[in-house]
Amino acid sequence: MDLIFSNAVNALFDPMTAAYAIAAIGIALHFGFTGLLNFGQASFMAVGAYGFAIATISFGLPFWGAVAVSVGLSVILAFLLGIPTLRLRSDYLAIVTIAASEMLRYIVSTTSAQPLTGGPQGLNNYSTEFYGLNPIPVGTYGFWNFTYSEREVFMRIVSWTLVVLFAIVLAILVRSPWGRVIKGIREDEDAVRSLGKNVYAYKMQSLIVGGLMGTVAGILFVIPRSVQPGNYGTQLTFFLWTMLLLGGASTVIGSVIGSMIFWGLLSLSDDLLRAGVDNGVITFLTNDQVGTIRFMIVGLGLMLLVIFRPQGIFGNKKELQFNG
Amino acid sequence: MANEIAKGPATPGVAKHDPILIVDNVRRQFGGLVAVDVEHLEIPRGMITALIGPNGAGKTTFFNLLTGFDTPDTGSWTFNGTKLSGVPSYKVARMGMVRTFQLTKSLNLLTVLENMRLGAQRQPGESIFAALFKPLWAKNEKAITVRAEELLKRFKLDAKSEDFAASLSGGQRKLLEMARALMTEPKMVMLDEPMAGVNPALTQSLLEHVKGLKDQGMSVLFVEHDMHMVRNISDWVIVMAEGKVVAEGPPNEVMKNPAVIDAYLGAHHDSDLGADKIAKGE
Ligand SMILES: Nc1ncnc2c1ncn2[C@@H]1O[C@H](COP(=O)(O)OP(=O)(O)OP(=O)(O)O)[C@@H](O)[C@H]1O
Numbered sequence: 049m050d051l052i053f054s055n056a057v058n059a060l061f062d063p064m065t066a067a068y069a070i071a072a073i074g075i076a077l078h079f080g081f082t083g084l085l086n087f088g089q090a091s092f093m094a095v096g097a098y099g100f101a102i103a104t105i106s107f108g109l110p111f112w113g114a115v116a117v118s119v120g121l122s123v124i125l126a127f128l129l130g131i132p133t134l135r136l137r138s139d140y141l142a143i144v145t146i147a148a149s150e151m152l153r154y155i156v157s158t159t160s161a162q163p164l165t166g167g168p169q170g171l172n173n174y175s176t177e178f179y180g181l182n183p184i185p186v187g188t189y190g191f192w193n194f195t196y197s198e199r200e201v202f203m204r205i206v207s208w209t210l211v212v213l214f215a216i217v218l219a220i221l222v223r224s225p226w227g228r229v230i231k232g233i234r235e236d237e238d239a240v241r242s243l244g245k246n247v248y249a250y251k252m253q254s255l256i257v258g259g260l261m262g263t264v265a266g267i268l269f270v271i272p273r274s275v276q277p278g279n280y281g282t283q284l285t286f287f288l289w290t291m292l293l294l295g296g297a298s299t300v301i302g303s304v305i306g307s308m309i310f311w312g313l314l315s316l317s318d319d320l321l322r323a324g325v326d327n328g329v330i331t332f333l334t335n336d337q338v339g340t341i342r343f344m345i346v347g348l349g350l351m352l353l354v355i356f357r358p359q360g361i362f363g364n365k366k367e368l369q370f371n372g
Numbered sequence: 373m374a375n376e377i378a379k380g381p382a383t384p385g386v387a388k389h390d391p392i393l394i395v396d397n398v399r400r401q402f403g404g405l406v407a408v409d410v411e412h413l414e415i416p417r418g419m420i421t422a423l424i425g426p427n428g429a430g431k432t433t434f435f436n437l438l439t440g441f442d443t444p445d446t447g448s449w450t451f452n453g454t455k456l457s458g459v460p461s462y463k464v465a466r467m468g469m470v471r472t473f474q475l476t477k478s479l480n481l482l483t484v485l486e487n488m489r490l491g492a493q494r495q496p497g498e499s500i501f502a503a504l505f506k507p508l509w510a511k512n513e514k515a516i517t518v519r520a521e522e523l524l525k526r527f528k529l530d531a532k533s534e535d536f537a538a539s540l541s542g543g544q545r546k547l548l549e550m551a552r553a554l555m556t557e558p559k560m561v562m563l564d565e566p567m568a569g570v571n572p573a574l575t576q577s578l579l580e581h582v583k584g585l586k587d588q589g590m591s592v593l594f595v596e597h598d599m600h601m602v603r604n605i606s607d608w609v610i611v612m613a614e615g616k617v618v619a620e621g622p623p624n625e626v627m628k629n630p631a632v633i634d635a636y637l638g639a640h641h642d643s644d645l646g647a648d649k650i651a652k653g654e
Pocket residue numbers: 402405407425426427428429430431432433434474
């Protein structure tokens with residue numbers, strides 16, 4: 049039992065949770081504050097993952113060079129997605145982003161791209177230099193069920209520092225006059241235009257910055273594992289949206305807490321169900337089914353949330369009253 | 373009155389002594405319907421000009437065209453000596469020509485005060501890089517807030533400044549939209565039915581506000597169906613029907629013009645409501 053709860057606590061602070069949180073902060077900027085429907089945050093994460101890994105493996109770039117390549121590619125992707133759609137109604141961006149992210153996933157997994165992207169097998173061995181930056185001496189740290197290697201400690205510190213950093217950047221931006229303009233665009237872009245603001249440029253900036261967060265998240269996500277094309281499907285994007293809505297779309301902290309709750313609950317329900325199956329308490333499930341059932345439980349939880357707290361956990365109830 | 377503003381007799385398209393806006397051959401067609409077809413029109417500077425006409429006459433479409441919210445099939449126009457054809461709407465606003473909308477566009481989940489601040493121009497904090505460093509824009513923000521609060525007081529919205537705009541009544545939203553437009557410090561204000569849905573008690577103060585704009589040196593062009601208001605505050609009246617300017621002149625003369633009465637009452641509809649008829653009517 050102890051182990052089940054310590055697994056869940058571990059999930060709360062896992063680097064993967066942090067990576068999802070950063071990507072979700074990006075779509076909070078897109079959707080929660082600018083009103084942009086980006087259903088392709090997975091593609092920005094893929095650009096981060098592949099850009100970083102390919103620049104390191106195939107082009108032998110140093111760590112920061114590889115990061116810079118990913119960032120550059122991310123900005124290019126934002127322009128490619130934004131230029132044809134941001135002058136149109138908001139649903140066009142939704143369609144284009146979802147299509148583009150699926151296309152990107154198919155392209156990187158084709159065998160003809162294999163020399164560069166590894167095709168269906170993906171990529172690995174690109175994190176050596178990152179871990180070389182680790183100042184923490186070799187050893188195991190922590191206590192009880194919470195012990196980590198020096199690499200795991202380093203990864204957690206870097207990931208969560210970045211979460212805090214991006215949350216602060218978002219908080220500063222949305223409280224600034226720039227944030228006022230994008231919130232105005234979310235409400236009614238023609239009104240903002242009539243007041244002399246270049247709405248298109250603001251939407252593009254928001255798309256770029258939120259996309260960059262997705263890209264950084266993509267790099268963090270693959271550092272402790274390998275790059276797998278299968279990870280960048282629509283499911284990834286919808287998990288991010290789930291986290292965002294869980295916490296509250298128009299909040300800064302909501303996406304972070306949303307990500308923690310999401311992974312914490314998944315881990316908890318998984319462990320509890322498995323324990324139940326192993327002890328014979330739950331007889332109508334097999335261990336293989338548990339992996340799927342837990343997503344159903346999270347889905348059910350989300351439905352209950354939407355019914356009883358539609359503004360998300362941290363959202364402002366007052367804001368929602370006016371939408372109806 | 374007519375010769376104080378116009379150079380000749382008050383016929384459609386008459387030249388003005390000091391026009392702020394000059395329109396030539398602006399035409400907009402929606403499928404088979406010609407919504408706007410204005411051959412020549414001049415709007416006098418520093419005056420209150422009313423644009424009237426029956427429903428569907430093309431007044432709102434004309435506003436949209438002039439302010440860059442819609443693109444005409446043909447035509448050109450100059451504002452304050454600058455050619456505006458093809459200029460995007462946000463640049464039009466920056467040049468000093470600001471408009472409000474017939475269907476009020478309040479930014480609901482922004483507070484009343486934030487709505488107002490958004491109207492301000494040249495706030496460096498609206499650039500994404502400067503936004504990150506508050507000292508770069510805090511001073512401007514203070515000045516903007518002072519100006520916004522003054523305007524809110526004038527429009528009797530100061531008690532609401534911290535409320536969401538969504539919580540305002542329809543009439544209060546009209547007031548907010550107008551006040552917000554003034555935050556841009558415009559040279560010309562274009563109001564699309566500022567009185568629609570505003571209660572009579574408020575109408576009087578809104579009339580005073582519009583007159584006040586003129587006193588501050590702004591030019592006003594407004595669309596309105598309330599003839600009482602048109603008569604009361606406008607220096608000049610332009611009448612549109614079926615996309616064309618069918619009459620213009622000082623309010624008292626225009627109201628007597630048979631072409632105007634026809635346009636409103638629908639007599640001789642579709643047949644002979646043309647420029648010839650008006651010329652004869654003069
Ligand atoms: N986007 C559009 N597509 C097709 N037809 C349009 C469009 N916008 C306006 N129209 C048509 O153009 C004509 C002029 O419309 P407009 O809104 O300019 O009239 P208006 O003078 O402002 O009327 P009202 O006094 O009722 O506001 C109408 O017949 C309308 O149906």
